[in-house]
Amino acid sequence: MEYAIKTLDLTKKFGDFTAVKSVNLAIKPGEICGFLGPNGAGKSTVMRMLCGILEPSSGSGEILGYDLVQESEAIKKRIGYMSQKFSLYDDLTVAENMEFYAGIYDIPYRQRRVRIQEMLELAQLSGQRRALTSDLSVGFKQRLALACAIISRPEILFLDEPTSGVSPTSRRAFFDIIHDLAQAGTTVIVSTHFMDEAERCHNIAFMLQGYLLAVDTPDRLKEKVIKGIMVRLQLPDPMYWLPRLSAQPWVLEASLHGLFIHVLLANEEAVERLYEITGHNPQRIVPNLEDVFISLAKQKN
Amino acid sequence: MNMNRIAAVLKKEFLQMRRDRMTLALIFMIPLVQLILFGYAIQTEVKHIPTVVFDQSLSSSSRDMLASFSTSGYFDVTNSVNSFQAITEEIDSGKAQVGIVFPPDYNHNLEKGITAPVQVIVDASDNMVANQAIAIANSIGLIKSQQVLTQKMQLSGQPPYDIRVRPWYNPDGITAYYMVPAILGIVVTMTMVIITAVAIVRERERGTLEQLIVTPIKPLELMIGKILPYVVLGYLQITVALLVGVLLFKVPIRGSLLQLYLLTLFFITASLGLGLMISNLAKNQMQAFQMSFFVMLPSILLSGFMFPRLAMPKFIYYLSYTLPLTYYLDIIRGIVLKGIGYQYLMGQVTALLVFSIVMLTISTLKFQKKIA
Ligand SMILES: Nc1ncnc2c1ncn2[C@@H]1O[C@H](COP(=O)(O)OP(=O)(O)OP(=O)(O)O)[C@@H](O)[C@H]1O
Ligand SMILES: [Mg+2]
Numbered sequence: 001m002e003y004a005i006k007t008l009d010l011t012k013k014f015g016d017f018t019a020v021k022s023v024n025l026a027i028k029p030g031e032i033c034g035f036l037g038p039n040g041a042g043k044s045t046v047m048r049m050l051c052g053i054l055e056p057s058s059g060s061g062e063i064l065g066y067d068l069v070q071e072s073e074a075i076k077k078r079i080g081y082m083s084q085k086f087s088l089y090d091d092l093t094v095a096e097n098m099e100f101y102a103g104i105y106d107i108p109y110r111q112r113r114v115r116i117q118e119m120l121e122l123a124q125l126s127g128q129r130r131a132l133t134s135d136l137s138v139g140f141k142q143r144l145a146l147a148c149a150i151i152s153r154p155e156i157l158f159l160d161e162p163t164s165g166v167s168p169t170s171r172r173a174f175f176d177i178i179h180d181l182a183q184a185g186t187t188v189i190v191s192t193h194f195m196d197e198a199e200r201c202h203n204i205a206f207m208l209q210g211y212l213l214a215v216d217t218p219d220r221l222k223e224k225v226i227k228g229i230m231v232r233l234q235l236p237d238p239m240y241w242l243p244r245l246s247a248q249p250w251v252l253e254a255s256l257h258g259l260f261i262h263v264l265l266a267n268e269e270a271v272e273r274l275y276e277i278t279g280h281n282p283q284r285i286v287p288n289l290e291d292v293f294i295s296l297a298k299q300k301n
Numbered sequence: 302m303n304m305n306r307i308a309a310v311l312k313k314e315f316l317q318m319r320r321d322r323m324t325l326a327l328i329f330m331i332p333l334v335q336l337i338l339f340g341y342a343i344q345t346e347v348k349h350i351p352t353v354v355f356d357q358s359l360s361s362s363s364r365d366m367l368a369s370f371s372t373s374g375y376f377d378v379t380n381s382v383n384s385f386q387a388i389t390e391e392i393d394s395g396k397a398q399v400g401i402v403f404p405p406d407y408n409h410n411l412e413k414g415i416t417a418p419v420q421v422i423v424d425a426s427d428n429m430v431a432n433q434a435i436a437i438a439n440s441i442g443l444i445k446s447q448q449v450l451t452q453k454m455q456l457s458g459q460p461p462y463d464i465r466v467r468p469w470y471n472p473d474g475i476t477a478y479y480m481v482p483a484i485l486g487i488v489v490t491m492t493m494v495i496i497t498a499v500a501i502v503r504e505r506e507r508g509t510l511e512q513l514i515v516t517p518i519k520p521l522e523l524m525i526g527k528i529l530p531y532v533v534l535g536y537l538q539i540t541v542a543l544l545v546g547v548l549l550f551k552v553p554i555r556g557s558l559l560q561l562y563l564l565t566l567f568f569i570t571a572s573l574g575l576g577l578m579i580s581n582l583a584k585n586q587m588q589a590f591q592m593s594f595f596v597m598l599p600s601i602l603l604s605g606f607m608f609p610r611l612a613m614p615k616f617i618y619y620l621s622y623t624l625p626l627t628y629y630l631d632i633i634r635g636i637v638l639k640g641i642g643y644q645y646l647m648g649q650v651t652a653l654l655v656f657s658i659v660m661l662t663i664s665t666l667k668f669q670k671k672i673a
Binding site: 104 | 321
């Protein structure tokens with residue numbers, strides 16, 4: 001099996017609205033693939049189709065060699081899924097939630113205790129065994145959801161925005177766990193809005209308005225998409241400058257990143273001109289994934 | 302089917318049930334409150350009807366007859382008048398609801414052995430009172446004439462016939478006897494339908510169902526695991542209701558309690574099936590509640606709980622055959638009041654069984670491990 005996940009023109013329509021448009025994906029076993037894209041891009045919809053809980057309107061796919069539509073029950077035995085909305089039982093304790101899923105995945109009775117302990121440790125939840133789930137903080141809840149999703153040791157793990165609303169330290173810890181799992185051979189599909197998390201994925205799939213714009217490693221994407229010199233400027237009134245810079249023929253792209261304006265320029269001469277009209281010294285930077293995304297979105301439109 | 306998965310769902314449901322104080326309280330409070338409300342407040346029997354008398358015979362026999370009316374407890378003679386006109390006025394003004402008129406030749410006819418009519422005028426604007434008054438006046442008439450006949454036969458040396466009119470199975474006409482078993486049926490079906498309907502819809506609403514349908518669980522396993530705890534709950538509820546009926550309303554249980562519990566299983570599954578059906582159709586808990594009430598209403602109105610089914614229009618009468626409660630009322634009233642055994646109730650049991658199988662099959666087939 002060359003690919004853990006392979007899709008062909010996967011499409012989902014909700015009535016007249018097409019949420020996912022002809023998505024072709026090929027993900028290798030043991031890979032961490034990050035889904036990136038703004039709200040409503042179709043990330044969750046793709047994941048749900050790959051999990052077999054949402055029927056594609058057209059197109060096909062194979063998960064671990066099983067047909068996405070025909071063999072969805074065989075797929076369900078081999079995958080783990082953590083939905084975007086927290087979806088464990090609030091009125092059960094941490095251990096009870098895990099025991100429930102251990103039972104549902106039919107983990108042999110004698111192994112359950114050890115398995116649950118193992119997952120609790122992996123998710124750093126050992127101290128919370130008896131805590132009621134509703135009393136947990138968001139970070140703990142997410143880790144519990146992860147622990148339940150991997151209790152059956154799935155071959156593929158789908159994580160839909162697992163770290164939204166979680167502190168930066170917790171987010172990093174969460175991604176460390178994901179890396180450990182991938183190291184052990186699990187294929188991980190994870191959607192995120194955070195660029196630092198995206199940087200830690202092996203491959204990134206950019207989505208916009210239902211289209212899959214590009215799939216590649218973070219570094220190659222930057223190389224391929226950003227053709228030019230990326231500079232950063234801190235100007236006193238960025239909102240004033242942004243449209244004026246964009247209007248220059250020698251500016252390929254200008255976008256706002258916090259207090260900074262990132263400007264993509266075609267050549268050295270353009271760097272000079274930028275300095276002349278703004279009076280500020282542009283600072284050369286390595287483009288980040290957000291720049292890549294902005295470029296991709298521009299190209300698409 | 303995988304027993305481990307069913308066991309996991311079962312355990313989870315019990316754990317959640319135990320923590321959900323509100324549901325637990327409802328399960329025990331509903332039968333208590335309903336029984337006490339209906340059992341006491343809705344006394345469909347009417348007693349102490351204000352009655353006016355126009356006695357033109359003024360004889361010992363007319364006084365005797367009148368005494369029979371007042372000692373029955375249903376008629377309170379509030380006034381005695383001297384004309385038809387006065388009776389009409391009393392009834393029109395609402396001072397009396399019943400008028401009794403003895404004709405002048407009442408005593409004379411009685412002695413001669415001719416039928417001696419007594420006229421009973423009933424204000425029929427209140428249907429319930431009117432029906433009751435007419436029924437009771439009739440039976441008093443019957444009883445009295447039997448007395449007279451018997452006396453005559455005794456005099457002529459013939460053996461006395463002691464024929465008494467009495468309502469079967471419920472000789473004292475105590476409403477509670479009749480109502481308590483029926484209320485029990487209604488309470489159980491109502492709670493079972495609502496609780497199961499909500500149990501699945503709630504998971505859908507909270508998103509926990511989405512997590513569940515990405516697992517290898519089969520719809521049937523989920524259904525069984527979800528339903529079984531509520532069967533137990535249904536039995537608990539029935540036990541509470543029966544205890545209240547026996548202790549508070551002194552309802553006698555004439556038949557076998559074991560048989561009642563066994564046959565009740567079919568009714569509980571039928572109700573759960575209905576609940577599951579609703580959970581498949583309802584989008585949220587609010588809708589589930591509304592749909593439950595929507596299906597419960599015909600049950601209460603048409604099953605024979607409130608109104609006798611034989612008196613219903615043909616269409617409604619046949620419609621009532623599609624309601625599980627119709628059959629359960631036969632079962633519970635049969636066992637509790639008549640003391641009959643399961644042999645006489647197999648038709649009802651079969652009907653409930655068919656209903657359960659149809660509902661559960663459709664619900665399980667309709668339950669898709671997909672999100673809409
Ligand atoms: N069940 C549904 N019925 C109708 N429209 C839907 C349904 N599910 C999703 N959509 C629509 O499809 C589009 C894609 O939604 P999706 O949830 O996949 O986006 P997303 O990329 O996951 O966004 P987010 O980052 O907000 O999670 C959205 O416009 C959404 O409104
Ligand atoms: Mg999403």
